[in-house]
């Protein structure tokens with residue numbers, strides 16, 4: 377067992393809620409942080425309600441933890457100003473708190489939308505998207521994930537804080553679109569990947585794509601596997617039903633042309 381204390385930011389969100397149940401069996405003691413109160417906190421678990429703008433609260437929240445899993449932020453497209461506050465300034469504040477309090481490891485929830493304008497591999501023989509491809513954000517949201525990855529690189533080179541930046545595909549209990557058949561990260565595989573990212577040695581700043589071992593995979597999982605990640609799930613059992621309902625991906629449909637899908641054309645927006 378890992379036997380470590382981890383600060384989980386964004387603990388009230390969709391992924392945070394899943395990880396609150398799936399990470400403790402690996403031996404982690406979680407401290408939870410979100411700007412909205414986390415529901416159903418188990419007895420004995422520390423939970424902090426604080427915005428990433430509150431530097432004093434962040435410093436207290438990171439004090440004494442072995443690592444941080446940073447999920448908090450705006451998770452869809454929004455105004456530049458709110459992305460700036462939560463994702464750009466907020467992630468900077470968190471790294472500053474980690475530096476000040478001596479936390480040595482961060483796992484950063486980056487996104488496929490940091491490289492969403494990469495053309496979708498089409499055809500059976502198309503090579504998988506490499507993790508070294510230059511950033512190609514598809515939204516201000518994706519741009520903030522590019523910033524987070526570069527911030528992680530800076531804090532490794534300058535301050536020795538290690539980060540694994542995981543460009544998460546689509547992490548939900550089940551894939552719900554044909555595009556997600558390629559990007560799906562099952563919640564149990566997400567926990568496996570976070571555990572690998574928390575325990576692999578000498579990661580410096582490592583960027584990985586985060587998905588299950590999907591039959592219809594578009595990208596290269598080898599940098600994730602090099603951390604010790606062994607995905608066990610595949611979206612293929614969901615494929616027949618989704619394709620029957622929605623149709624196959626269409627090369628002439630601009631929504632289907634890029635990794636980021638409809639984020640490149642008509643992105644879903646944060647509700648506030």
Ligand code: NAI
Nearest residue numbers: 386388389390391411427428448449451462485544546547
């Ligand atoms: P979510 O929107 O359900 O949860 C995000 C949480 O962050 C919310 O509970 C929200 O209250 C909190 N938050 C937002 N701004 C904050 C601030 N300024 N201070 C403190 N807390 C703040 O998103 P989800 O799906 O759980 O995603 C978690 C992370 O993973 C996000 O960073 C997202 O960008 C990233 N991600 C998720 C993917 C997915 O498929 N679920 C795919 C790619 C990336």
Ligand code: 15L
Nearest residue numbers: 451452487488489545546547
């Ligand atoms: C993301 O980055 C979002 O946070 C998530 O809600 C999904 O939309 C996912 O990408 C996706 O591309 O499916």
